[in-house]
Every structure is written in C-alpha cells, then in structure tokens.
Amino acid sequence: MRYLLVEDNRELAEAVIARLLLDGHAADHAATLAEARDWLSVADYDLMLLDVMLPDGDGRQFLTEHRATRDLPVIVLTARSQISDRVDTLDLGADDYLTKPFDFAELEARCRAVLRRRSGPSRNEIRLGEALFDPGAGTIDYGNTTLGLRNRELRLLEVFARHKGQILSKSQLIDRLFSQDAEISENAIEVYVGRLRRKLEPAGVRIETVRGIGYRLTTE
C-alpha cells in the first residue's frame, strides 16, 4: 500500500512515516497543501492521511476539492479540540478521522479498516476492455468463460490493472511483487509477463513492451 501523509508537524510526520515504512508500506510526506498537490499529481496512492490545520490553508477545503476529482480514501487527523467538527469532516468526504495524539496501533487499525471498507464487500472489479478482473476472487471473466490466475500472475496483473496505461519498469514490478531481500532476476518478470500474456490474449487485454523501459497494460 502507498500512503501520502499531509502533516506540517515535522516530528509527528517523521514518526508516522517511519512506522509506515516499517510495516512494509510506501509512504510520502507533504508538509503543505501545495506539496500535497504535487505528490498527488505524480504518484498514485492507496490512502491519504490529512491534517486539517496546515500553514497554507484549511485541509477541509482541500478535502472537498479533492473529493470532487478523485476517489482516494482519506483519514483526517485533527487535534482533540476540533472534535466537534468531526461530523462536518465526515460529511466533507473523509472516510474516518483520528484525534491527535493517537497511537500507532490505532492508526494502523483505522487504515486497515478504511482500506477494507473500500475494497471489501463492495466487489471492486476492474474493467479491462471486454474482460472483468476480480482481484478478490482471483479470476478474469470474459465472454462466458472464467479463467483463474495463480498467485504471482494475480499480483502482477493487479499492479498493472491499478496503473492502467502507465509504463512500469521491471525493477518497479520486482519491488511490488517480491520482498525486499529477495534476489530476483529481471528475467523472472519477463517470464511472468509472458505467462500472463498467454492467458490474457484471448480476453483482449494486452501487455505491451516498451523496449528499454518496461511494460504497459492496454485494453482494446
């Protein structure tokens, strides 16, 4: 999972980032709303943690604005004195709120809860051209056939599907699929892309090679 933390208190921010990294997540930090906008325009996050009191503006306005354009879950961080605003906050489109100070166990639990709620029973299938990819079930449906994927193929396709159209390098893919200390050759990715292609071809899903750079998933 990839997090964006928007928080101007440097000390707190560092602690949170450290903890998220420790848990094996990717995490970026923005100290201002302007920075946050920058990050959001270049990367693709799973969850945003947003402090509402920031030097260059009110986080809540940012929230409405943000909600209008994206569907990225947000957990709002507020000081205890602002609790009364919580209903407003939730109305503005936050998925949850957390009052400072909080402990990390609680933060993690909330994150998990939000991510689960988002991706849980609401069946998040991903449309890939004619085909329908269901990561939770590990299947792809097209026409009237259902085809099953195995572990690695599944996770690889998941990465591609969440970054449809973007070019992903082999090293990026290795980072997403394998644990840090695993020593894996880039050839492994080539092999898996090949296996995926063979299965996805009939479904009209293509993984294009961008020579020297990486791969890109396209649908017809």
Add this chain to the structure above:
Amino acid sequence: MRYLLVEDNRELAEAVIARLLLDGHAADHAATLAEARDWLSVADYDLMLLDVMLPDGDGRQFLTEHRATRDLPVIVLTARSQISDRVDTLDLGADDYLTKPFDFAELEARCRAVLRRRSGPSRNEIRLGEALFDPGAGTIDYGNTTLGLRNRELRLLEVFARHKGQILSKSQLIDRLFSQDAEISENAIEVYVGRLRRKLEPAGVRIETVRGIGYRLTTE
C-alpha cells in the same frame, strides 16, 4: 462468525462467551469500553453485543461514536427497566436490542437475524449450486439426501458461503473461526477444508485451492 461481547457482569459474560464458543464461533470479551476499543482496534468482528451500562461510561455514547466510523452490526443488551430507551438505542444505530435476562436461544436467533439482514437477501438458506445450505440447522440438502455437518465444518462453510467466489486466506479463516487468544495452526484449516470437501463433493460444491493465497468456494 466472530463476536465481541462488551459486558461488565462477569458471570453473564462468561456464560454467553461459553455458549458462543460452543456454537463454534469466535468470541472475545471486553468488560469495559476501553477494553472494547482495544479489541476493535486489533481484530475484525462480524457482530458486537453491547451492554449499555458499563463502569467507564455510557454504552450509548460509545455506540454513536462507533457508528460514525465503522459498519459493524451491534446488538444492544439492556436491563428490563431500560426498555423505554429502546427507541433511542435503535436510533443511535443499534441493529437490535435484547432485554436481560434473555435466553440463549433468543440471543442466537437475533444474531442470526441481524447477520442475515446485513448480508443481503433475507433468506435463511443459502443456495450453493444444486445444494441448499441451512446454517441455522447445520444441514445441506441436495437431490434427495440431507447431510449433516459438525460444528466447525458448519462455521467454516458459513464463512465461505458468505463470500462465495472470493479467495479467503487461511489466516482470515482462522480469524473468523477462532478467538484472539486461541493458538491455532494453519494446518487446522487445511484439515477442515479437506473434511468439508469430502462431504461437499457429491453435492457439487467445490472448494478450490489457490496455492500461496487461500481457498475459494465455487459451485457448478
């Protein structure tokens, strides 16, 4: 199914927990609101049973607060004298209420009702291909035979049936079947899946293995 019981009367609590365990469910017990918050932050429940009179605060406030952030069904337990509050309670977001003293049969019935209501069509039986699964009775009918399941098998199948087609990891299944402090090896799940398979095979219900991830229930 996994329950959280929030109740300060130790005797009653123990009896309820014992009964839930006996039924093959997972159940944790909190005697205070603080404890309840702890449990909620570490585990993932299907249903909460909440007494409103607790030593460290009013359960109803807890309920509102809780409702703002989570989507976990709640059955409130109240003393007979507090019946008049029941409308309030339901307004606050409880799914049902139960007046003490209650008997266990009623408790179970209410729990089933709430869970059923939550998970879609309010049928008591679940269709699995050709077969008809009745979680209440613990039986499966197909063709003209009825076959009985044991406790654990029953609960396991119940979880699978509620997430038909989805891949469930062994640790997820353990979470659903066993309480937090139970130390259970993943092999137990393998064994139960095996036993279930043997019984369900003739009924046309399959539990597929997805190596490295988990299991998936499918019907033909």
Add this chain to the structure above:
DNA sequence: GCCAAGCTGACATCTGCCTGACACGGGGCG
C-alpha cells in the same frame, strides 16, 4: 549486420498443501 534487450521452452527445486493416523478432552451412557 551487429548488439542489446526481450521472449520462451524446459527443467530442478522447493515449499505449500494434503492426508492418514493419533492424542486429547468432554459428555453421554451403561
């Protein structure tokens, strides 16, 4: 035409899964 990057069939390996056997405990029955 040459080189680097990418593709792919074949293979050894390993680890995740399955299963028969068993030990344990509780409840019912004699």
Add this chain to the structure above:
DNA sequence: CGCCCCGTGTCAGGCAGATGTCAGCTTGGC
C-alpha cells in the same frame, strides 16, 4: 464411576504444482 465415542486439532510423511533460472533463440534499434 469408568468406559467409550465423538469432535477436534496436531503431526509427519509424501506429493505435486508453482516458481524462478537458464540457455538458446528472436526481435528491434542503430
């Protein structure tokens, strides 16, 4: 009270499917 049976969870051995590497081949770019 003791016996037995049933439900449950663990264990060890064995199997095989999934996985990653390799070597040789193909493709694309210059």
